[in-house]
Amino acid sequence: MRDFARSESPAVQHQLDRLGRLSVPDGRLGLATIRALLDRLGNPHLRLPPAFHVAGTNGKGSTCAFLRAMLEAEGHRVHVTTSPHLVRYNERIRVAGELIDDERLAELLGEVLDIGEDLAPSFFEVTIAAAFTEFARVPADACVIEVGLGGRFDATNVLERPAAAGIAALGIDHERFLLAPEEGVPEQPLARIAFEKAGIAKQGRPLITLHHPDDAIAEIERIAAQRGSLLAMRGRDWSSDALGHMLHYSDAKGELHLPVPSMVGAHQAENAALAIALLRHQNMVSVGEEALKAGLRSAHWPARLQRLADGPLTQEHEVWLDGGHNPSAGAALAQHFEGQRLHLVLGMLEAKDPAAIIGPLASNCASITAVPVPDHDYHSVEAFGPDATWADSVPEALARIRKGGLPVLVAGSLYLAGEVLRLNGEFPD
Incomplete structure (x- = not known):
């Protein structure tokens, strides 16, 4: 990589x-x-x-x-x-x-x-x-x-x-x-x-x-x-x-x-x-x-359980962003969202295991949408389980999710998180 x-x-x-x-x-x-x-x-x-x-x-x-x-x-x-x-x-x-x-x-x-x-x-x-x-x-x-x-x-x-x-x-x-x-x-x-x-x-x-x-x-x-x-x-x-x-x-x-x-x-x-x-x-x-x-x-540290500010990606959804990609990160996400339903938008590098995130959040997910990680080798939709669907980008994934409903969590890769921040106009300073 x-x-x-x-x-x-x-x-x-x-x-x-x-x-x-x-x-x-x-x-x-x-x-x-x-x-x-x-x-x-x-x-x-x-x-x-x-x-x-x-x-x-x-x-x-x-x-x-x-x-x-x-x-x-x-x-x-x-x-x-x-x-x-x-x-x-x-x-x-x-x-x-x-x-x-x-x-x-x-x-x-x-x-x-x-x-x-x-x-x-x-x-x-x-x-x-x-x-x-x-x-x-x-x-x-x-x-x-x-x-x-x-x-x-x-x-x-x-x-x-x-x-x-x-x-x-x-x-x-x-x-x-x-x-x-x-x-x-x-x-x-x-x-x-x-x-x-x-x-x-x-x-x-x-x-x-x-x-x-x-x-x-x-x-x-x-x-x-x-x-x-x-x-x-x-x-x-x-x-x-x-x-x-x-x-x-x-x-x-x-x-x-x-x-x-x-x-x-x-x-x-x-x-x-x-x-x-x-x-x-x-x-x-x-x-x-x-x-x-x-x-x-x-103190602030972007892409770690960050709620996105108003921008192009948050016009119709409450969107959370996390770059976590391993079991420890999955456990932290599950602890934060305990008892809360959400839509999961997930992109992961080929070297990472999707179960690290999907497993801890299984009871939370109203839907799972897999997306690519730009400029990197990433998992295809099959790796995210039989209920996952595919979108070619995070904006496309958000467009498919019902407006004004449950919050959306975008997770699985810091590289994907960087793309999300760029698309939403939030540049770390």
């Missing part, structure tokens, strides 16, 4: 076309290529502001959004790199609070692609090299770095002394890469996933984790001890509970009574608590209680 990107800027599009032609040879693992590329660029990753490094199967992007909002509420200038982008490639690189502009993006990508052409880097390695190059050049107080895939061999894992690293919710996803046969790694799937995520642990630096199943926690504990990382686990070293309109958090520094996040979904309280724990267990960047409260209220 490749990441596709489009831009209205001819200069940026020229570089994105070059990016789109990159591929990673099957079986290539390790950080040698990204290290070589960064070395040619002057090792910018060694000159970054204090960095918060976040891995996880689900929730890592939301955790990063909370971190950014809380840091900025304290008045800090924050660099952020996340993936994938939804509508514009620029979303992957936020420089001191602002999305990178087209002129600088074209220049930066050109520089990285030119200098590393013979190294045959991947799309993501070029992106991270570009982001780190800009982050080292522009002054800021902190960086928020989202892991792309896994952790151990992710291009972001060149960070040597992050302010803190975090592991969000774990689940089975990207099996082809994260469960590939390898000698000396855990055999139990979730333990193997935990092993890969815990690969971001660094000696002497905090590693903060949510509560996970015993097999996963044992693996995280083992890696943290092996690396000499300062492990802080939910349920042992810190705790959080969301009750009513309050998020109660406690650790060795004391108790906090905070508002629940404004982001929709019960699971967002856990992502928010992880962000708070990351900030509270490090000593490089100061963030006070009022900034934590403000960040909980202001």
